[in-house]
Amino acid sequence: MNTRLINTQTAKTQMANTRCPCGQNQHYSECCEPYHLNVNTAADVETLMRSRYCAFVFQEFQYLLDTHHPDFLNGLTIALLAENASSTTWLGLTVDEANQTANHGTVTFKAWFLHDGIIDAIFETSQFERVGGQWFYTTGEQKQAKLPKRNETCICHSGKKFKTCCLKKIS
Numbered sequence: 001m002n003t004r005l006i007n008t009q010t011a012k013t014q015m016a017n018t019r020c021p022c023g024q025n026q027h028y029s030e031c032c033e034p035y036h037l038n039v040n041t042a043a044d045v046e047t048l049m050r051s052r053y054c055a056f057v058f059q060e061f062q063y064l065l066d067t068h069h070p071d072f073l074n075g076l077t078i079a080l081l082a083e084n085a086s087s088t089t090w091l092g093l094t095v096d097e098a099n100q101t102a103n104h105g106t107v108t109f110k111a112w113f114l115h116d117g118i119i120d121a122i123f124e125t126s127q128f129e130r131v132g133g134q135w136f137y138t139t140g141e142q143k144q145a146k147l148p149k150r151n152e153t154c155i156c157h158s159g160k161k162f163k164t165c166c167l168k169k170i171s
């Protein structure tokens with residue numbers, strides 16, 4: 001077992017008693033884990049989006065591929081996902097808006113991360129399609145996210161001010 005996998009397992013064990021990284025006030029075991037283990041299928045686009053963010057955090061790359069519409073993969077592989085993951089630390093997710101009809105949905109979110117000493121977010125409106133009763137990510141339109149001000153609440157949902165929390169990771 002390589003170091004990355006050990007670290008992921010350790011993170012999951014520690015996570016068992018804390019809030020799920022997706023931002024819901026539930027333990028991972030009762031929140032996103034059943035989706036990652038294929039015990040459950042996300043019933044709505046926001047849940048799918050949260051479980052996909054959580055899969056980035058825990059490097060559940062197969063889940064990311066399995067919930068990505070095959071027509072929209074554009075050559076995405078587990079190797080490519082793993083390459084990007086090694087240098088990214090995920091800090092928190094904020095879902096701004098989620099809408100869905102029977103077979104189509106959108107979620108606008110900010111997924112905050114630390115990369116190369118810089119805090120930034122994937123600020124995206126994602127599109128989802130339901131095929132055979134299951135939701136799949138198709139494409140996303142990205143926007144520029146603005147960092148909170150120093151005295152504003154931190155992006156990681158700690159409840160602390162940004163300057164006394166995640167901002168310390170870069171200063």
Ligand SMILES: [Zn+2]
Pocket residue numbers: 020021022023024028031032033050051054
């Ligand atoms: Zn979750």
Ligand SMILES: [Zn+2]
Pocket residue numbers: 154155156157158165166167
């Ligand atoms: Zn923080």
